[in-house]
Amino acid sequence: MFTRLKQEIQVVFERDPAARSFWEVIFCYPGFHAIINHRIAHFFYVRKCFFLARLISHISRWLTGIEIHPGAKVGNGVFIDHGSGIVIGETTEIGDNVTMYQGVTLGGTGKQKGKRHPTIGNNVVISTGAKVLGAITIGDNAKIGGGSVVLKSVPPSCTVVGVPGRIVVRNGARVTDGKIEVDLEHHLLPDPIADTLAAMQARIEELEKRLQSYEEKVTDHASLQYPQWQKRRAGNS
Secondary structure: OHHHHHHHHHHHHHHOOOOOOHHHHHHHOHHHHHHHHHHHHHHHHOOOOHHHHHHHHHHHHHHHOOEEOOOOEEOOOOEEEOOOOOEEOOOOEEOOOOEEEOOOEEEOOOOOOOOOOOEEOOOOEEOOOOEEEOOOEEOOOOEEOOOOEEOOOEOOOEEEEOOOOEEEEOOOOOEEOOEEOOOOOOOOOOOHHHHHHHHHHHHHHHHHHHHHHHHHHHHHHHHHHOHHHHHHHHHHO
16 A cells, blocks of 8 residues: 555656655645545445445545546556546546546546446546547547547547547657656647648648739730730829
């Protein structure tokens, strides 16, 4: 138990530069509290003590603002930064070294029984306000952009942005001294809409240049064929 507690604290120091002391993490980090409380609630849940598990989960939600159903499976090294408004559903499965920011929802769709919440792979970063809905799979090393709504499975080492989420293929996680480095630069994401608008702007500028060149050719041709027209045009100007 103490080994697991030490690991959870170490995760906070690794991913949050604002963490300054052991005691600060113990008493002042709601994400840390939510994970520890969930471990306890899940312990009772798998032993079919459902009421006690839900009670612990409910108290944790009241204290931290983070709602994790006791039935959810949460891996090692999961870090919740700030965390207010996070909701994680009953059949959610979260891998190792996952990072989530405030407002994330790992939710279900419909009223069907069984698996209805997402499965999150290892080393995934889910940015502020992202919604991952349904029994879909988010592959290892994926990154979900802030405010995205993901309704379809995401292959490993991809980035998803937008509503609905669109996949932008990117390189896998960096490796430093044989250890996977979790990429927390969740604000540095591709913007396919901005890219499309930039491409349209470039195309419009190209067409304007071609149109101007065409008009000049037409004017030169008309002046050679109809000199009187050129004189009238000069007089009108």
